[in-house]
Amino acid sequence: MVIRYKNNWINTKPISDMVNTEYDVVIVGSGPGGGAVLQRLCQLWKDQGAKKIAILEKGDKLFHSHAQNIPTQNVNTSRDDLVPNNSTPLGQRLPQFSGATMVYALGGRSLFWNAATPRPIEEELRTWPINRRELDVYYRMAENLLYVTTDWAKGSSLQDQMLMRLHAAGILEAQDMPLAIDLSPSRQGEVHSNAWYSSINSLARGQLDRPYDLAVDAFVHKINTTPNGKRAAGVEVIDTKTKSNYTIRAKNVVVSASTLETPRILLNSGIQEPAIGRYLTGHVSMIAVGTVSRNQFSDRLGNLSVLKFETEDDPYQIQILGPDQYWSYQQFEDKVLGDQLTIAYAAFGRVESRPENRVYLESRLDEYGVPLQQVQYSLSDRDRQTAEQVEQGIRDSARAMGVTLDESTLVLRPPGADMHEACTCRMGNNPNTSATNRNGQIHGVQGLYVADNSALPSLTAAGPVLSNTALAIRVADHIVRQSR
Known part of the structure; x- marks a missing residue:
C-alpha cells in the first residue's frame, strides 16, 4: 500500500465551496503584490470577523518558503536546478519576448528572486501620480514587510576591499546592496526560519491575523462586472484539475497575476480601457563573470554584495556578487575556495516606456478555451545606447575592482x-495613457484594482518588487477606506 500525504502546510479551500460566499475582496495571484494586499487587509481587518477575503492562485502549492531557505539548496542549485524544473518558459511562443519565464505556483516568482530591493531613482519617483511624502511612507512599509537590510555582507573583507576600490575609482554610487532578508536570530521562542523573503511570508502573516480562503489550481480568466460595466462583481475561475468553471462573487477584485497575465485577464473580460496591455517595459540585461586572486584579501573573506545604483547619467544598476556560489549557501557546506575567486555582475538598464510595446490577445486558445496572450516588443535606439552603457559600466567596475572579465559572458540577454x-x-x-488611476483602480470600473508589476507607472533600473509591494499595500489601504 502506498501512503500519500497531503501537501497541507497551508489550508486551502475547494473552489466549489467558495461559490456561495460573496467576498469583500478577491485577490487574483499570490506573488509579492497579491501577498502584500492580503497581508495588509488581514492586518487592518484583524478584528472585523464579518469581512470575507479570498485569494486565488493558478498554480499549486510548491515550496513553503523561498528556495534558498530550503536546507538542500544554495544559490547555484536553486538557479540551475529548481528554477528550470519548476517554471514555464513562456517565451517559447513569444518570439519578441523570448526570455519570458513564469512560475505558476503559490508564491510565484518570489520563490526564486534574488531579493535585491533598492528604491527607484528619486528623479523618476517625482513623475509618479502620488505625493512624494506619501510614497515614502509606503516604501518604508514595504521595506519593513520585506525585512530590507544592507547587512548581508557586513564584516566581510572582500566587501570592504571591493567597495574601497570602486570608490577610489570614482564609482561612488557603489554601496552595500539592500536585500529582502530577515537577519534576526531565532530566540526566546520566536522562530526566524525564512530568512529570504517570498510572498509565503505575507500569506503566513495574514493567516495569523485573521482567516481567509485560499484556492490553488484556480485559473481566473475573466472579471465579472455589473450590467452597466461600471463596477466589479466577481470573477470566473476554472479548476485546472477538473476543468470546471465557477463564478465567485466579490465587491472588490484585485488582479495581481503578473505583467503578462493581468492584461490577458482584463482584455478577455472585455474591459475596453485603451492603455491595458500597452507600455510593456523590461530591462536591457547582462550577466557577466570574472575572476580575482584570492590572496589579495584576508582570511576573513566573507561574501560580496554590492549594488552600483542608478544615476541620472548612468541609467542602469549593477549587482556585484560573489565569491563563487558562496554569496548564499547553507551552513552545512564546506566553503572551498580556489586561488581565483569568481565574481558575478548582474546589470539592468532602463528601457523606454512606449505604447507600441504591448501585450495583446491572439486567436489561439489555451487548453481551457481562453485566448492566449502575445507580445509585441522591440528596443529603441536609446535602449541600445543604454545597453552599451551597461556593458561599459560592467567593464569599468571590473577594472576598478581588479577583476579579470570573461569576455565571452558579456552578452545582452x-x-x-x-x-x-x-x-x-x-x-x-490620463485614461488614454494609463490603465489605472492613482489608487490602482481600473479607470471607469469601481472595485477593480491592479496590484502587481504591471501597475508601476514606469520602470527604472531598479527591480520592481519593492515598488510593487509598496503600491500593493497602498491599494489595500484604499480598499479598506472605501469599505467603511
Missing part, C-alpha cells in the same frame, strides 16, 4: 530574461 517586466496596466491620471 533576450527580452524578458530579466523577469522584471512591468507597466502593462500602469498607474496614471
Whole structure:
C-alpha cells in the first residue's frame, strides 16, 4: 500500500465551496503584490470577523518558503536546478519576448528572486501620480514587510576591499546592496526560519491575523462586472484539475497575476480601457563573470554584495556578487575556495516606456478555451545606447575592482530574461495613457484594482518588487477606506 500525504502546510479551500460566499475582496495571484494586499487587509481587518477575503492562485502549492531557505539548496542549485524544473518558459511562443519565464505556483516568482530591493531613482519617483511624502511612507512599509537590510555582507573583507576600490575609482554610487532578508536570530521562542523573503511570508502573516480562503489550481480568466460595466462583481475561475468553471462573487477584485497575465485577464473580460496591455517595459540585461586572486584579501573573506545604483547619467544598476556560489549557501557546506575567486555582475538598464510595446490577445486558445496572450516588443535606439552603457559600466567596475572579465559572458540577454517586466496596466491620471488611476483602480470600473508589476507607472533600473509591494499595500489601504 502506498501512503500519500497531503501537501497541507497551508489550508486551502475547494473552489466549489467558495461559490456561495460573496467576498469583500478577491485577490487574483499570490506573488509579492497579491501577498502584500492580503497581508495588509488581514492586518487592518484583524478584528472585523464579518469581512470575507479570498485569494486565488493558478498554480499549486510548491515550496513553503523561498528556495534558498530550503536546507538542500544554495544559490547555484536553486538557479540551475529548481528554477528550470519548476517554471514555464513562456517565451517559447513569444518570439519578441523570448526570455519570458513564469512560475505558476503559490508564491510565484518570489520563490526564486534574488531579493535585491533598492528604491527607484528619486528623479523618476517625482513623475509618479502620488505625493512624494506619501510614497515614502509606503516604501518604508514595504521595506519593513520585506525585512530590507544592507547587512548581508557586513564584516566581510572582500566587501570592504571591493567597495574601497570602486570608490577610489570614482564609482561612488557603489554601496552595500539592500536585500529582502530577515537577519534576526531565532530566540526566546520566536522562530526566524525564512530568512529570504517570498510572498509565503505575507500569506503566513495574514493567516495569523485573521482567516481567509485560499484556492490553488484556480485559473481566473475573466472579471465579472455589473450590467452597466461600471463596477466589479466577481470573477470566473476554472479548476485546472477538473476543468470546471465557477463564478465567485466579490465587491472588490484585485488582479495581481503578473505583467503578462493581468492584461490577458482584463482584455478577455472585455474591459475596453485603451492603455491595458500597452507600455510593456523590461530591462536591457547582462550577466557577466570574472575572476580575482584570492590572496589579495584576508582570511576573513566573507561574501560580496554590492549594488552600483542608478544615476541620472548612468541609467542602469549593477549587482556585484560573489565569491563563487558562496554569496548564499547553507551552513552545512564546506566553503572551498580556489586561488581565483569568481565574481558575478548582474546589470539592468532602463528601457523606454512606449505604447507600441504591448501585450495583446491572439486567436489561439489555451487548453481551457481562453485566448492566449502575445507580445509585441522591440528596443529603441536609446535602449541600445543604454545597453552599451551597461556593458561599459560592467567593464569599468571590473577594472576598478581588479577583476579579470570573461569576455565571452558579456552578452545582452533576450527580452524578458530579466523577469522584471512591468507597466502593462500602469498607474496614471490620463485614461488614454494609463490603465489605472492613482489608487490602482481600473479607470471607469469601481472595485477593480491592479496590484502587481504591471501597475508601476514606469520602470527604472531598479527591480520592481519593492515598488510593487509598496503600491500593493497602498491599494489595500484604499480598499479598506472605501469599505467603511
